[in-house]
Amino acid sequence: MFDGSLRVSRDSRYISVHDVNPQPRLLQQVVEILEKDGVIAYPTESGYALGCLLESKQGADRIREIRRLEPNHDFTLMCQDLSNLSHYAKVGNVQYRYLKNHLPGPYTFILPASREVPRRLQTPKKKTIGLRVTPNVVTNALLAYFEHPLISVSLILPGEDHPMTDGWTIQETLGHALDAVLDGGYSGHEPTTVIDFTEDVPVLVRQGQGIFQE
DSSP, rough: OOOOOOOOOOEEEEEOOOOOOOOOOHHHHHHHTTTTTTTTTEEETTEEEEEEETTTTHHHHHHHHHOOOOTOOOOEEEEEEEEHHTTOOOOOOOOHHHHHHSSSSSSEEEEEEOOOOOOGSOOTTTEEEEEOOOOOOHHHHHHHHSSSSSSEEEOTTTTOOOOOOOHHHHHHHHGGGSSEEEEOOOOOOOOOEEESSSSOOOOOEEESOOOOOO
16 A cells, blocks of 8 residues: 655646647646656556656656656657657667557567666666557657657556556555646556567567567
8 A cells, every 4th residue: 555655745736638639828837847857647558557757767766766666767769659669769660660569559578778768768688678669649749849759657556456547546546756647638547568679579478458579
């Protein structure tokens, strides 16, 4: 059970947007929070996630604190589209065709990290990074404001097995520890399918929503 023993964000905001046509003026508020090293909860197709800007080491440290993650826990980069993803991973022709057929979708791909990924976010030995492109309308509208992806991790509270799926519940439970909750409506709870694509043959790491195809 989450005990609430976290640092308090005094300026925490609850921002609810339309799940199909998110209001730009409200998204702009979230953008400004992220640009100040803020940490937010935001919707994906597989539950809500915690996120901060790629360059925010402070934000990444706070996410680890909220989730009680080990220092070497792997983050995922939430990218706006495949073109954006390709800046942060070494994607060969085989991988590109496969990703193009599956994204956006409920998948997390593990790929060799490019030089654009800070070393603190890469898997130490393999130099890999997890990447996602979500079909969630609200999150894609938010990502459109940035050149870089969000550092991301599923919002699973300590002691729980599934991510949180409702923005208002997140606000009541965890809002005090976040700078903002971006409520984009209810999200599913089944996790993404994780595929290791560091070589030319995809390897299933975790079966989730997405159908795995070799």
